[in-house]
Amino acid sequence: MTFRRRLIPYWLLLPGAIWLALFFVVPMYFMGELALRTGTFTEGFQSGFEVSNFSDSLSGNTDQLVRSFTYAGTATLIALLIAYPLAYVIALRAGRWKLLLLFAVIAPFFTTYLIRTIAWKTILADQSPVVDVLQFMQLVPEDGRVLATGGAVIAGLTYNFLPFMILPIYASLERIDTSLIEAGKDLYASATQTFLRVTLPITMPGIVAGVLLTFIPAVGDYVNAEILGGTGTSMIGNVIQSLYLEQRNYPEAAALSFLMMAAILAVVLVYLRVAGTGAFMGEEEERR
Amino acid sequence: MEAGTITARRATRSPLAAAWGWLRRNALLIFAGLAVLYMLVPILVIVLFSFDAGNAQGELDFTFSGFTLENWSDAFAVEAVNDSMITSLELATLSTIASTAIGTLMAMALVRYQFFGRRATNLLIVLPLATPEIVIGAALLSLFITYNLDLGFQTLFIAHVMFSISFVVIVVRSRLIGFDRSIEEAAADLGATPLTTFRLVTLPLLAPGIVAAALLAFALSIDDFVISNFNSGTTVTFPLYIFGAQLRGIPVQVNVLATMLFAVTVIAIMLVLWQQRRAERLASVRPEQEVAPLQQV
Numbered sequence: 001m002t003f004r005r006r007l008i009p010y011w012l013l014l015p016g017a018i019w020l021a022l023f024f025v026v027p028m029y030f031m032g033e034l035a036l037r038t039g040t041f042t043e044g045f046q047s048g049f050e051v052s053n054f055s056d057s058l059s060g061n062t063d064q065l066v067r068s069f070t071y072a073g074t075a076t077l078i079a080l081l082i083a084y085p086l087a088y089v090i091a092l093r094a095g096r097w098k099l100l101l102l103f104a105v106i107a108p109f110f111t112t113y114l115i116r117t118i119a120w121k122t123i124l125a126d127q128s129p130v131v132d133v134l135q136f137m138q139l140v141p142e143d144g145r146v147l148a149t150g151g152a153v154i155a156g157l158t159y160n161f162l163p164f165m166i167l168p169i170y171a172s173l174e175r176i177d178t179s180l181i182e183a184g185k186d187l188y189a190s191a192t193q194t195f196l197r198v199t200l201p202i203t204m205p206g207i208v209a210g211v212l213l214t215f216i217p218a219v220g221d222y223v224n225a226e227i228l229g230g231t232g233t234s235m236i237g238n239v240i241q242s243l244y245l246e247q248r249n250y251p252e253a254a255a256l257s258f259l260m261m262a263a264i265l266a267v268v269l270v271y272l273r274v275a276g277t278g279a280f281m282g283e284e285e286e287r288r
Numbered sequence: 289m290e291a292g293t294i295t296a297r298r299a300t301r302s303p304l305a306a307a308w309g310w311l312r313r314n315a316l317l318i319f320a321g322l323a324v325l326y327m328l329v330p331i332l333v334i335v336l337f338s339f340d341a342g343n344a345q346g347e348l349d350f351t352f353s354g355f356t357l358e359n360w361s362d363a364f365a366v367e368a369v370n371d372s373m374i375t376s377l378e379l380a381t382l383s384t385i386a387s388t389a390i391g392t393l394m395a396m397a398l399v400r401y402q403f404f405g406r407r408a409t410n411l412l413i414v415l416p417l418a419t420p421e422i423v424i425g426a427a428l429l430s431l432f433i434t435y436n437l438d439l440g441f442q443t444l445f446i447a448h449v450m451f452s453i454s455f456v457v458i459v460v461r462s463r464l465i466g467f468d469r470s471i472e473e474a475a476a477d478l479g480a481t482p483l484t485t486f487r488l489v490t491l492p493l494l495a496p497g498i499v500a501a502a503l504l505a506f507a508l509s510i511d512d513f514v515i516s517n518f519n520s521g522t523t524v525t526f527p528l529y530i531f532g533a534q535l536r537g538i539p540v541q542v543n544v545l546a547t548m549l550f551a552v553t554v555i556a557i558m559l560v561l562w563q564q565r566r567a568e569r570l571a572s573v574r575p576e577q578e579v580a581p582l583q584q585v
Contacts (some may be wrong), residue, residue, distance in 0.1 A: 009401035013409060016394040016453055020412050024419075027427035034430045084322050089320035099561070104324045110553040111331055111359040114530045115509050115546045118348070118538065119330035122337065125350040162327065212418065220420025223513060227534065237422045244426055244518065250433060257426045264420065 009107040026209040035254035045250060057256040061239050070219035075157035080216050091173035105166050113160065117227045121155050142161065148230025157225035164213040172206025208275045212268060219264055236260050338543035345539035359544045366539045372529035373545060379525060380509035388502040391456025399464040413454045425518030432519065439521025447519050448512065452505040452574060459504055465495025496564035503556060514560035
């Protein structure tokens with residue numbers, strides 16, 4: 001291979017790599033720098049090494065941080081419980097309905113995120129039939145509401161990120177060699193055993209990817225809490241948003257963003273340790 | 289999963305037991321049906337409420353106040369809604385063109401070449417996907433603040449291209465991986481230059497993947513709220529408009545425009561799928577099967 005030919009991939013990568021470096025990696029550095037500055041918006045911010053921004057930004061906001069992880073975790077779990085059976089049916093049972101079902105799964109993407117969430121506000125509104133049914137079933141107290149509760153925020157998060165859970169699981173189930181499942185049956189494993197010993201382990205990379213793709217954006221989300229939530233349901237995203245765009249306290253806002261990122265990273269690393277795969281890197285696909 | 293079949297055979301005694309058996313056998317399918325319904329309910333609500341009369345000011349009040357066709361005949365009556373939609377369409381078009389071109393080149397490099405720095409490049413592409421939108425938005429804002437850049441259409445364009453690139457790379461890459469390179473070799477054997485081969489063989493076969501990626505980038509851009517909210521300045525995109533209106537009162541026309549957007553996207557996707565199938569049919573042509581001239585692809 002000549003030298004010039006060896007340079008081709010780098011030329012192809014150049015525009016994208018520059019764009020991502022300049023507008024994804026470099027901004028992270030500046031957010032870090034901003035997080036260490038002192039001063040106020042009106043007097044201007046001076047560069048410095050104000051580590052106390054981190055502790056300041058956390059004080060009074062620990063509730064929101066914990067809430068973000070609880071809501072996102074619950075939503076991820078519910079999404080997994082809905083997504084797996086659905087993905088299973090689409091991948092292995094749907095036959096000629098497959099394309100149509102897949103289409104239904106990604107259909108929410110074709111409407112604006114905010115309008116979808118506002119639609120949920122309509123569905124869960126105080127006088128809506130859904131709430132009447134829930135009240136009738138005693139799941140919600142007679143005079144209780146659904147809107148403005150943590151339940152509504154979790155419902156919104158679950159709905160909005162569900163396709164991100166379904167698609168990777170579907171992809172891993174789709175690729176499964178069904179003769180392995182047959183083999184399990186031939187060896188007298190029960191349906192449950194076959195599922196637990198064969199299907200589930202093979203689709204683990206899909207589950208890992210789905211959980212991450214749902215959990216990470218859900219932790220940082222503030223749209224659902226803003227539209228469906230109430231006073232006691234704000235998440236860490238709401239705080240960051242307000243610090244940046246309303247209070248213009250950039251140093252604390254940046255510090256809090258970093259703390260949230262660090263917390264997410266910690267959770268994800270522990271999770272990957274336990275679930276353990278490199279499925280998220282797309283390496284497996286390229287090796288083929 | 290198949291456990292129901294044995295019980296079902298035993299359970300043909302009474303109608304009730306038969307029904308129970310049927311339910312057990314089809315539990316998975318019933319669950320899937322309900323889940324799909326769940327996915328579609330908000331969309332049905334949007335379509336339904338595009339016919340909602342709204343309150344006295346013509347704004348959504350979250351209960352169905354009466355059926356009307358006026359929202360559709362006056363779909364473009366609210367200027368602020370139209371302006372924001374036009375901004376969104378412009379932004380989505382420009383950022384789609386840029387991110388699709390950039391992302392396709394990256395995908396070509398990643399699939400077709402072995403080179404030093406490949407893992408790092410993969411990481412650079414995956415990381416934005418694994419970062420919460422709010423962090424991407426906040427980090428970009430930090431950059432723009434530091435350099436005192438005016439927020440507006442340009443900063444939105446920068447942001448939208450940035451977050452679309454990764455998705456484009458992933459979609460085009462999956463198409464490239466399934467690519468039969470012997471077709472390209474055949475073209476080369478027949479005396480085509482690399483550029484001619486690319487133009488007449490590679491690009492047409494890759495087109496469905498590129499179009500799918502572009503469609504995804506467009507959808508992501510037109511839908512984006514969080515990152516835009518941080519970097520828009522005074523420019524108002526459609527989602528930003530809705531968020532602002534959410535506090536004051538949302539004009540009923542918003543649901544009409546959302547329904548239109550939905551319909552257009554669905555039609556576009558169908559066209560892509562149809563085109564994809566056609567391309568796949570042509571790509572799978574072998575000499576022993578019917579021979580189609582490549583130019584027609």
